[in-house]
Amino acid sequence: MVQQPRRRPTSADVAARAGVSRTTVSFVINRRAGSQIPAETWQRVETAARELGYHPHGAARQLAAGRSLTLGLVLRQSADQVVADALLAETLFGLAAAARAGGYRVLLEPLAPGDGTYAELLRSQRTDGLIVSGPRADDDELVDLVRDGFPIVLQGSRLGLDAPSVDVDNRAGAHGAVAFLIGLGHRRIGCITNAPLAYTAATERLAGYRDALDEAGIAFDAQLVVEGSFVAASGHAAMVTLLGRTWPTAVFVASDVVAIGAMRALREAGLRIPRDVSVVGFDDIALAEHFDPPLTTVRIPAHSLGETAGQLLVERIAGRPVAARTLLPTQLVIRDSTGAVAPRRSGGP
Amino acid sequence: MVQQPRRRPTSADVAARAGVSRTTVSFVINRRAGSQIPAETWQRVETAARELGYHPHGAARQLAAGRSLTLGLVLRQSADQVVADALLAETLFGLAAAARAGGYRVLLEPLAPGDGTYAELLRSQRTDGLIVSGPRADDDELVDLVRDGFPIVLQGSRLGLDAPSVDVDNRAGAHGAVAFLIGLGHRRIGCITNAPLAYTAATERLAGYRDALDEAGIAFDAQLVVEGSFVAASGHAAMVTLLGRTWPTAVFVASDVVAIGAMRALREAGLRIPRDVSVVGFDDIALAEHFDPPLTTVRIPAHSLGETAGQLLVERIAGRPVAARTLLPTQLVIRDSTGAVAPRRSGGP
DNA sequence: ACGCGTTACTAACGCGAGTTAGTGATCAGC
DNA sequence: GCTGATCACTAACTCGCGTTAGTAACGCGT
DSSP states (O other), rough: OOOOOOOOHHHHHHHHHHHHHHHHHHHHHTTTTTTOHHHHHHHHHHHHHHHHHHOHHHHHHHHSSSOOEEEEEEOOHHHHHHOOOOTTHHHHHHHHHHHHHTEEEEEEOOOOSSOOOOOOHHHTTTTTTEEEOOTTTTTTHHHHHTTTTTEEEEEEEOTTSSSOEEEEEEHHHHHHHHHHHHHTOSSSSEEEEESSSTTTHHHHHHHHHHHHHHTOOOOOOGEEEEESSSSHHHHHHHHHHHHHHHOEEEESSSOHHHHHHHHHHHHHHTTTTTTTOOOSSSSSOGGGSSSSSSSEEEEEEHHHHHHHHHHHHHHHHHOOOOOSEEEEEEEEEEESSSSOOOOOOOOOO | OOOOOOOOOOOOHHHHHSSSHHHHHHHHHHOOTTTOOOOOHHHHHHHHHHHHHHHOHHHHHHHTOOOEEEEEEOOOOOOOHHHHOHHHHHHHHHHHHHOOOOOOOOEEEEEETTTTOOHHHHHTOEEEOEEEEEEOOOOOOHHHHHHHTOOOEEOOOOOSSSSSSSEHHHHOOOOOHHHHHTTTOOEEEEEESSSOOTTTTHHHHHHHHHHHHHHHOOOOOOOOOOOOOOOOOHHHHHHHHHHHHOOSSEESSOOOHHHHHHHHHHTTTTTTTTTTTTEEEEEEOOOGGGGSSSSSSEEEHHHHHHHHHHHHHHHHTOOOOOSSSEEEEEEOOOOOOOOOOOOOOOOOO
16 A cells, blocks of 8 residues: 655645535634534534644745734844843743734844844735834834834834834933932942943933932033943943042942943952942843842843833734833842942042 | 725736746746846846835745745743843854854744643744754653654753754763862862753753762762752852851852852852852853852853754755754863862861 | 757646635525 | 525635746757
């Protein structure tokens, strides 16, 4: 007896075995509401499908239905940022959760600037919508896609594009952290940014820092601000620069990863935390509470950041209206790297 | 004049505009080798396509060609592990790079055990192959898929399944780390695992630890081994337990994240690193060199782990033979958390 | 004028589903 | 006994593209 080359069963096979038409099979498989199929027939179809091991062909459904049930996630971060971004995985999982809840899957497209194009994902219908994480203002591709009306949600900066965006409330978070330091009596407060100021998140956190100073009537001093850049080493360098200029009694570092480098520089300079210098971070990565000392920081709701982005995109795809801008609240987590300002000591290097 | 409802152009539209048949368009779009199309015709088609803004419909191609050009990545880690896994993003990027090189995209399916099924990805042809990260032995779904001959690559444990697997050489890495400690004169060396021993990686690293002891003729002492579990807090608890039993002169912690918790416990016990106790970690996460003190650890090639998995899968999909087991080498990175054994001090709690 | 090979295409089928318009059978109502 | 409304389906078209088999036109040698 010749072994039939096993072909994957199609809905026609199921129909034949159940003694019905393909249409009926389709109705049963898709649990189509309003179709008048008696329980007995329904059962027959389901049994036949099970016995044959039938699984509808994804591409065929996509073609016929005109939807891919797939969300694309475009990551525009550079390699540095990715390695440094301790919360990326959590955000990703939030997105995946939202996608699943809406019946979608997630296609991942990591694409450092200048390293390829992603418009095809949408234009070829491989994806019903896109979440663009870390979009830059000079992204022409993105501008075109938005203009053409594709469902897109931005995660991060706003860009003045006509697409909904989600982000953490960086400004308020930074404001809260610095206000906390001021409340402890600090007046000379340094700031090390999380990234170059071309990044919106960096400028926003810096703005929050200034807000708090303004509020307390403390003059802004550019000497106290140094740029960090994603990785811990940049925090170390920034702190060295800062200490070369002046000695603050507290430093707001707009990223936990950058902060750990900064803390190392403080130790190397013989300064104790928080006795000599208080440090506040941003992000509340998992390791922050295990730093030496445990780091006071601003917690970011990473999971809901991804989840919210996913939900918004699903809504947009469904054609429902969506908020233009969603800001997620942060939360100050007070640990041991901050304390009341020390008795005045001779400042300056 | 009535505004035509803009329909996305199909290959038929391109064909009409270029004055050729759909077949010719298809040949041009796919750069089909061996087709005798004169340069002039070729140009006409390309121009027509550009002018119309034509983009082939992904699902239609998948259906016709019988391939989705998509790789699935199934993450079987629990939420804890994901948040703790600082190298996940890097691995992901390695995979994405390999996928792109092979003309594939990556579909992400995070699926903590007991939280859903992924067989459908393969059975519905939405995906041409699967990489399963962190597979557990009791995964029946996986067993079935492998039996049915789907292209699958395992990342992590081997499981005795008939599917190629990629992993870091955990055992050799741990062996090297512990041998290094022994070389420094340590004899009482503790071990805190990275995870419960149900996880292959944990048992392998423990085996490497024993290998090194055996080699040096040091008797294995179960009192010196404590289980950690992914997160830093577990390392803290494990170290407290260990110190409650005995005082080792060095500890091998099979995960940097767990190690930072362990180091905190040492500090709290008044012990100095490395003067009183040497510590070696595993993974070489980005922050390890900024710990206090900078951590000696075993570097994992995270990027190439993902990349290799991707390459293997692409090969398997193409039907080419592939190594059953690929082990990637690790590298010991010596920093400041390790030192020669201290002069003997009264041991025990 | 004829045969024979290239060259440059095209007609038409198939991929595997979703969906619309329709059809025959049954049944209630009068 | 006839009408009209349900019920339970099905035939046939559609989605957009890949691909095989085939053909018309042309050149070239004899």
